[in-house]
Amino acid sequence: EAEVAQSPRYKITEKSQAVAFWCDPISGHATLYWYRQILGQGPELLVQFQDESVVDDSQLPKDRFSAERLKGVDSTLKIQPAELGDSAMYLCASAPVWDSNSPLHFGNGTRLTVT
Amino acid sequence: GQNIDQPTEMTATEGAIVQINCTYQTSGFNGLFWYQQHAGEAPTFLSYNVLDGLEEKGRFSSFLSRSKGYSYLLLKELQMKDSASYLCAVRDRDYKLSFGAGTTVTVRA
Numbered sequence: 001e002a003e004v005a006q007s008p009r010y011k012i013t014e015k016s017q018a019v020a021f022w023c024d025p026i027s028g029h030a031t032l033y034w035y036r037q038i039l040g041q042g043p044e045l046l047v048q049f050q051d052e053s054v055v056d057d058s059q060l061p062k063d064r065f066s067a068e069r070l071k072g073v074d075s076t077l078k079i080q081p082a083e084l085g086d087s088a089m090y091l092c093a094s095a096p097v098w099d100s101n102s103p104l105h106f107g108n109g110t111r112l113t114v115t
Numbered sequence: 116g117q118n119i120d121q122p123t124e125m126t127a128t129e130g131a132i133v134q135i136n137c138t139y140q141t142s143g144f145n146g147l148f149w150y151q152q153h154a155g156e157a158p159t160f161l162s163y164n165v166l167d168g169l170e171e172k173g174r175f176s177s178f179l180s181r182s183k184g185y186s187y188l189l190l191k192e193l194q195m196k197d198s199a200s201y202l203c204a205v206r207d208r209d210y211k212l213s214f215g216a217g218t219t220v221t222v223r224a
Contacts, residue, residue, distance in 0.1 A: 004157075035214075040216070040217075041216050041217070042119075042202055042204075042214030042216045042217050043158070043202075043214045044214070045211065045212070045213070048211070056209075056211060091157065091158075098210050099145075099210045101146055101163055101165060103148055103160035103163060104148075104160070104212060105160070106157035106159070107157055109156075109157055111155075
């Protein structure tokens with residue numbers, strides 16, 4: 001079964017440093033999501049793409065976070081500068097289209113620790 | 116915004132049945148999903164409900180009442196491997212998917 005690929009699997013960085021995460025969705029999936037999951041909580045949507053366009057980034061802290069999906073395939077999420085409160089699991093998910101009953105398929109995530 | 120509530124923790128014995136409730140308040144409704152998440156792993160899709168009623172899939176069943184803003188996930192014949200967090204997620208009128216905090220189920224021998 002096709003999977004959503006994410007890297008790195010783990011990342012430790014010092015506060016004020018820059019960090020980037022990469023995601024490659026399932027082939028053919030037009031919709032891509034970045035979620036943040038703090039330990040003990042449910043995933044929280046950061047940004048949603050439809051092809052290369054941002055559909056929803058209302059919860060993305062734009063002063064420090066940025067996301068892009070330049071060719072409408074893979075995507076990068078960046079944090080600069082990282083803060084202690086950014087320590088969390090960053091999950092990427094994809095779906096064929098955004099307005100259907102298709103479930104989201106999640107990658108294994110990147111666990112970020114900011115020291 | 117969305118408000119999705121589910122119990123924090125549940126414990127049950129191997130072979131037993133556990134029911135995880137989820138109540139929600141959303142701006143519009145376009146479906147409810149249940150996901151399973153083992154510690155340190157990605158959420159995996161379990162079930163989807165958009166119409167009222169019961170959806171059965173092997174040992175797992177999910178029920179929806181749209182008028183009550185209520186769903187439950189039923190896990191039957193519990194196995195040790197079912198120990199995990201179970202996430203209720205609701206799609207609103209804009210098809211935005213929001214998650215509850217998750218219910219940690221512990222299965223004991």
